[in-house]
Amino acid sequence: MYTEKFRPKNPSMMVGNEESRIGFINWLRRWRKGAKPALLIGPPGIGKTTLVYAAAESLGYVVLEFNASDTRTKERLSSSLTPSTHSLSVLGEKLLVFLDEVDGLYARQDYGGLEFIQGFIEKSNLPVVLAANLEDDEKVRKLLPKCEVFAFKRVPPRLIHLYLKSLIEREQLNITIESINKIVEHSGGDIRAALNSLQAVLASPSSEVLEVARDKRVSLRDALNTLFNSSDREEAKSALEACDADILEKIHAIYSSLVQSKVESSVLLRSLLALSAADELVSRIKRTQEWRQLRYFNAMLSHMIFDATPRGVVQFSQDAYPWSIQLRIWNDARVLRSIGRKLGSMLHTSSREALIVHLPYLAYLLSRLGKDETQRILREFTADESELRVLNKEVARFSK
Amino acid sequence: MEILLGEPFRLPRLGEDVFRRLMRDVRLEYDRQKRVFRTTTQTDLYQLSTLLSEVLKEPIIYTVKCFICGSDAGCTSCEYSNICDRLLVSQNCLCKNCLNKEDAYTLYCMRVAETSL
Ligand SMILES: Nc1ncnc2c1ncn2[C@@H]1O[C@H](COP(=O)(O)OP(=O)(O)O)[C@@H](O)[C@H]1O
Ligand SMILES: [Mg+2]
Ligand SMILES: [Zn+2]
Ligand SMILES: [Zn+2]
Numbered sequence: 001m002y003t004e005k006f007r008p009k010n011p012s013m014m015v016g017n018e019e020s021r022i023g024f025i026n027w028l029r030r031w032r033k034g035a036k037p038a039l040l041i042g043p044p045g046i047g048k049t050t051l052v053y054a055a056a057e058s059l060g061y062v063v064l065e066f067n068a069s070d071t072r073t074k075e076r077l078s079s080s081l082t083p084s085t086h087s088l089s090v091l092g093e094k095l096l097v098f099l100d101e102v103d104g105l106y107a108r109q110d111y112g113g114l115e116f117i118q119g120f121i122e123k124s125n126l127p128v129v130l131a132a133n134l135e136d137d138e139k140v141r142k143l144l145p146k147c148e149v150f151a152f153k154r155v156p157p158r159l160i161h162l163y164l165k166s167l168i169e170r171e172q173l174n175i176t177i178e179s180i181n182k183i184v185e186h187s188g189g190d191i192r193a194a195l196n197s198l199q200a201v202l203a204s205p206s207s208e209v210l211e212v213a214r215d216k217r218v219s220l221r222d223a224l225n226t227l228f229n230s231s232d233r234e235e236a237k238s239a240l241e242a243c244d245a246d247i248l249e250k251i252h253a254i255y256s257s258l259v260q261s262k263v264e265s266s267v268l269l270r271s272l273l274a275l276s277a278a279d280e281l282v283s284r285i286k287r288t289q290e291w292r293q294l295r296y297f298n299a300m301l302s303h304m305i306f307d308a309t310p311r312g313v314v315q316f317s318q319d320a321y322p323w324s325i326q327l328r329i330w331n332d333a334r335v336l337r338s339i340g341r342k343l344g345s346m347l348h349t350s351s352r353e354a355l356i357v358h359l360p361y362l363a364y365l366l367s368r369l370g371k372d373e374t375q376r377i378l379r380e381f382t383a384d385e386s387e388l389r390v391l392n393k394e395v396a397r398f399s400k
Numbered sequence: 401m402e403i404l405l406g407e408p409f410r411l412p413r414l415g416e417d418v419f420r421r422l423m424r425d426v427r428l429e430y431d432r433q434k435r436v437f438r439t440t441t442q443t444d445l446y447q448l449s450t451l452l453s454e455v456l457k458e459p460i461i462y463t464v465k466c467f468i469c470g471s472d473a474g475c476t477s478c479e480y481s482n483i484c485d486r487l488l489v490s491q492n493c494l495c496k497n498c499l500n501k502e503d504a505y506t507l508y509c510m511r512v513a514e515t516s517l
Pocket of ligand 2 (some may be wrong): 100
């Protein structure tokens with residue numbers, strides 16, 4: 001495997017995440033008894049595991065690794081606290097305890113992972129390093145305040161290109177520059193995926209095997225462009241599922257893409273309403289912590305957007321326009337309540353929901369239209385002058 | 401407004417509430433002496449652009465620095481710009497000029513080694 005063969009032995013031979021890499025090395029260099037454990041967090045394939053070994057190696061530590069996939073982890077962890085490991089350190093070995101993929105550890109049913117790890121962290125007088133793929137995991141999040149956190153992100157394409165090119169020159173591999181570009185483009189910022197593709201391409205140069213090697217993770221941009229443009233409902237769904245971005249981030253990006261596209265306003269309105277329903281659901285899930293419901297979320301969201309938007313009109317747009325739903329202290333509470341009631345009955349929601357969730361969308365939407373059209377739509381909605389005044393104020397919040 | 405990731409930048413006075421959110425939720429770094437902000441690996445870039453574009457009423461554009469020479473890496477003219485998501489990748493890149501140097505990888509590794517000393 002190229003991934004093993006080319007695993008960098010020294011932290012400075014790796015690429016990407018410079019600040020976190022350096023931060024982690026310094027953490028280990030300065031480690032003293034009683035220091036917080038380090039937590040490396042970030043997507044797969046960008047070198048978290050590699051860094052821990054390389055840093056340990058260069059600072060003279062021996063790594064005791066415990067992996068989530070090992071059923072005996074708990075037992076072995078407990079025994080690593082026993083005198084035998086201490087005697088090892090007495091013999092002059094500097095030891096480092098490494099718990100890789102702790103998010104996987106939690107997923108396992110057979111023991112109280114979080115409590116156990118927390119207890120372990122507190123008792124250990126060796127440096128402890130944890131690594132996790134999911135920041136969004138509620139349990140991993142609980143560890144954050146107890147740890148020195150080093151955040152890792154995907155590796156920028158040019159740096160992957162640089163790394164592949166250096167390997168290719170060093171090993172005198174025979175591959176065209178176009179193929180390198182393609183590998184980089186398909187890697188999604190994941191170096192493991194890039195190396196697997198490289199190996200696959202070299203094994204059968206004529207083939208288009210790039211996709212196979214890839215751990216199917218999709219960027220937000222690709223996912224949304226598929227969602228907006230694919231004519232296949234299932235493909236749209238898979239794309240959204242294969243994207244790791246936080247759910248709220250997905251909703252916000254769909255929102256900003258929609259409002260910056262040139263779809264007809266009635267279609268836009270329909271899409272935005274679907275989106276705000278989704279947003280409501282997410283906040284409910286976050287409130288009630290019924291995380292299991294999130295499993296169906298990507299499917300639901302993609303189907304709603306797929307059905308509401310015409311194909312090929314909307315493109316991903318990163319200029320996220322603000323839409324933060326804040327509960328302000330309304331000067332116009334009474335008027336707003338009546339607007340809320342009207343809007344709520346039109347949209348079949350409570351008036352509170354209409355005000356908090358839907359009104360900002362509508363106001364933003366209206367702020368993008370011409371003055372005359374805005375007034376025409378507002379007057380269709382209400383003839384009440386104070387309501388019009390408040391609505392115009394809402395719209396003005398979004399105008400320059 | 402353009403923000404060069406990882407580099408100091410100034411902001412107009414935004415009020416205590418916004419400042420508190422920038423510190424607590426967005427986890428932006430602030431240097432009290434120099435009165436400059438800086439994004440770190442902990443900074444939530446997504447929230448930062450949402451919040452700032454709302455209060456400044458203009459879009460926030462992120463650019464990244466070349467880790468070898470320190471200049472703007474030139475994201476807008478990057479050959480990979482269609483697949484590179486600035487919110488998801490780490491904060492430094494390479495400019496076209498440095499990328500094309502023969503010993504680019506060695507130079508890059510040396511810069512990392514220098515910085516970690
Ligand atoms: N930043 C990097 N620089 C160089 N090679 C890397 C980097 N990240 C990953 N690799 C390669 O990919 C393989 C898998 O990386 P790994 O450390 O297991 O990633 P993670 O733990 O983040 O999932 C490594 O063996 C190495 O060959
Ligand atoms: Mg790993
Ligand atoms: Zn440069
Ligand atoms: Zn770029």
